[in-house]
Amino acid sequence: MKYTQLGRTGLKVSRLVLGTMNFGPQTDEADSHTIMDAALDAGINFFDTANAYGWGANKGRTEKIIGNWFAKGGDRRDKVVLGTKVYANMGADGAAWPNHDKLSALNIRRAVDASLKRLQTDYIDLYQFHHVDRDTPVEEIWQAVDVLIKQGKILYAGSSNFPGWKIAQANENATRLGMVGLVSEQCLYNLAERRAEMEIVPAAREYGLGVIPWSPLHGGLLGGVIKKEAQGGRRTEGRSAASLADTSVREKVQAYEDLLDKHGLAPGEVALAWLLTRPGVTGPIVGPRTVDQVASALRAVELELGEDLLGELDGIFPGPGPSPEAFAW
Numbered sequence: 598m599k600y601t602q603l604g605r606t607g608l609k610v611s612r613l614v615l616g617t618m619n620f621g622p623q624t625d626e627a628d629s630h631t632i633m634d635a636a637l638d639a640g641i642n643f644f645d646t647a648n649a650y651g652w653g654a655n656k657g658r659t660e661k662i663i664g665n666w667f668a669k670g671g672d673r674r675d676k677v678v679l680g681t682k683v684y685a686n687m688g689a690d691g692a693a694w695p696n697h698d699k700l701s702a703l704n705i706r707r708a709v710d711a712s713l714k715r716l717q718t719d720y721i722d723l724y725q726f727h728h729v730d731r732d733t734p735v736e737e738i739w740q741a742v743d744v745l746i747k748q749g750k751i752l753y754a755g756s757s758n759f760p761g762w763k764i765a766q767a768n769e770n771a772t773r774l775g776m777v778g779l780v781s782e783q784c785l786y787n788l789a790e791r792r793a794e795m796e797i798v799p800a801a802r803e804y805g806l807g808v809i810p811w812s813p814l815h816g817g818l819l820g821g822v823i824k825k826e827a828q829g830g831r832r833t834e835g836r837s838a839a840s841l842a843d844t845s846v847r848e849k850v851q852a853y854e855d856l857l858d859k860h861g862l863a864p865g866e867v868a869l870a871w872l873l874t875r876p877g878v879t880g881p882i883v884g885p886r887t888v889d890q891v892a893s894a895l896r897a898v899e900l901e902l903g904e905d906l907l908g909e910l911d912g913i914f915p916g917p918g919p920s921p922e923a924f925a926w
Contacts, residue, residue, distance in 0.1 A: 598640025761796030
């Protein structure tokens with residue numbers, strides 16, 4: 598496994614991030630533990646979750662599954678760089694009391710204690726703001742983070758789904774307050790969805806944040822979906838089905854699959870490997886439902902994409918171009 602620094606921190610993390618969103622809703626606890634063991638044995642040390650994962654009446658279930666895995670011992674917790682998130686309304690029906698969601702100092706205090714209990718640990722390496730809170734002053738958020746760091750409950754703060762201007766605002770305020778600020782940003786970024794290259798990635802690089810792309814296969818669209826469909830495999834649904842209904846998108850995905858078939862490469866592995874070539878990217882989040890999917894993701898880390906192939910991929914899925922030139926008329 599290849600490793601890198603997480604932004605401007607001293608943490609060394611794997612170039613793949615184990616996403617746990619499927620643990621609970623789609624993968625039971627026993628299989629989730631098997632996947633985490635396989636990932637850790639393969640050198641994946643960066644695990645990502647969120648307090649809301651488990652969804653609906655089971656919000657928090659995913660953190661509990663991870664906590665039970667840590668409780669098995671074997672230095673599991675010490676070997677893992679653990680990231681979780683705060684923002685969600687944790688009421689099962691979405692009807693929480695005031696101050697039980699978003700990023701008020703009160704909710705951050707409550708949420709971190711609840712996550713620590715579910716995760717059966719006394720600290721979180723990377724505590725991430727799951728979304729922008731337009732109502733809470735950024736100074737209040739940093740004050741709450743500062744308290745948590747001094748208490749030893751978290752080491753670093755990161756963001757998720759932040760626009761470039763919010764990354765800048767957050768870190769300028771952190772600097773003014775004498776704090777480290779955000780060290781990472783999770784964003785939607787993949788070969789088929791490259792708008793992050795316009796502002797988010799440049800802002801992250803300017804302020805020393807590691808970029809952690811989520812949905813690296815764009816909801817399965819870049820995982821060989823057309824070929825699988827033709828072979829009678831998993832039925833296309835959700836975001837992939839809606840996207841493929843657009844003729845222009847289907848043509849691009851077909852061209853993508855044809856190109857990689859010519860090279861004898863697996864589409865999903867190439868999509869991950871492509872992200873690993875992008876400047877500023879720490880590692881994409883993979884959300885395996887099986888151990889076999891972990892093995893496929895691991896192959897992507899070792900896959901070297903030549904300049905010619907990268908050029909052909911750009912031809913199919915062109916990015917917006919360098920910033921700020923991309924904004925010019």
